Amino acid sequence: MICLKNIVKTYNKGKSNAYEALHGISMEIKDGEMTAVIGTSGAGKSTLLHILACIDGYDSGEYTIDGEEVGRISEKQMAQVRNEKIGMVMQDFALVDGFTALDNVLIPLDFAGGKQRLRKKERREKALKMLDMVGMKEFAGKPVNNLSGGQKQRVAIARAIANDPSIILADEPTGALDSATTEEIMKVFRDLNEQGRTIVIVTHDPAVAEQCGRVIRIEDGRIVE
Numbered sequence: 278m279i280c281l282k283n284i285v286k287t288y289n290k291g292k293s294n295a296y297e298a299l300h301g302i303s304m305e306i307k308d309g310e311m312t313a314v315i316g317t318s319g320a321g322k323s324t325l326l327h328i329l330a331c332i333d334g335y336d337s338g339e340y341t342i343d344g345e346e347v348g349r350i351s352e353k354q355m356a357q358v359r360n361e362k363i364g365m366v367m368q369d370f371a372l373v374d375g376f377t378a379l380d381n382v383l384i385p386l387d388f389a390g391g392k393q394r395l396r397k398k399e400r401r402e403k404a405l406k407m408l409d410m411v412g413m414k415e416f417a418g419k420p421v422n423n424l425s426g427g428q429k430q431r432v433a434i435a436r437a438i439a440n441d442p443s444i445i446l447a448d449e450p451t452g453a454l455d456s457a458t459t460e461e462i463m464k465v466f467r468d469l470n471e472q473g474r475t476i477v478i479v480t481h482d483p484a485v486a487e488q489c490g491r492v493i494r495i496e497d498g499r500i501v502e
């Protein structure tokens with residue numbers, strides 16, 4: 278369960294160019310929900326997603342995942358939460374050019390510490406399994422810069438799910454795709470949701486929002502719907 282209470286986020290806090298992007302966001306997302314976040318450009322969608330992903334902090338309010346307050350834990354613990362519970366799909370894929378699809382999916386597996394860390398051979402098998410899940414196994418050895426937009430998006434999803442996160446966050450995952458490819462990518466998200474994972478998708482596309490069980494609209498840093 279994800280719970281936000283009155284989250285306020287200011288960029289450049291204390292400086293002359295300070296800008297309050299979120300004015301007090303409260304919401305709850307239950308385990309296994311598939312939620313779309315919509316709203317006009319600049320409304321604060323990515324800001325919200327970055328806070329949910331523990332990539333960025335907030336000024337005030339309370340953010341808890343499974344009852345644990347994120348704002349009260351150390352950087353190191355936050356990195357651990359991010360690695361264990363959260364998979365993030367960035368809008369621009371954020372894949373490493375020149376690396377193959379397989380090597381990109383191996384990154385979070387190589388990075389995982391502690392109990393989660395697998396042996397080298399197991400990491401490779403796991404990465405291939407993830408690529409298989411998104412229909413990209415046959416492209417495992419191909420450098421990602423030679424892949425199409427939809428194929429890159431799939432690799433980005435495979436990388437996001439490599440450590441079996443219970444929460445998957447995606448920022449405009451279909452923003453650069455045609456409608457047929459969008460439908461294929463949405464099928465991947467629906468399948469992941471059916472496996473019981475919690476999914477939050479930021480989107481401009483009504484066809485994407487329609488496929489989510491719940492839609493949250495943000496305008497000017499506030500939830501309006």
Ligand SMILES: Nc1ncnc2c1ncn2[C@@H]1O[C@H](COP(=O)(O)OP(=O)(O)OP(=O)(O)O)[C@@H](O)[C@H]1O
Nearest residue numbers: 288289296298316317318319320321322323324325
């Ligand atoms: N690093 C930053 N420094 C200062 N202001 C920022 C920063 N990032 C975002 N903002 C501002 O915060 C507001 C919300 O930005 P955000 O990126 O969350 O919008 P968004 O809803 O994701 O928009 P889009 O649909 O265009 O991606 C915008 O007015 C933006 O200019």
Ligand SMILES: [Mg+2]
Nearest residue numbers: 322323324448
């Ligand atoms: Mg954005």
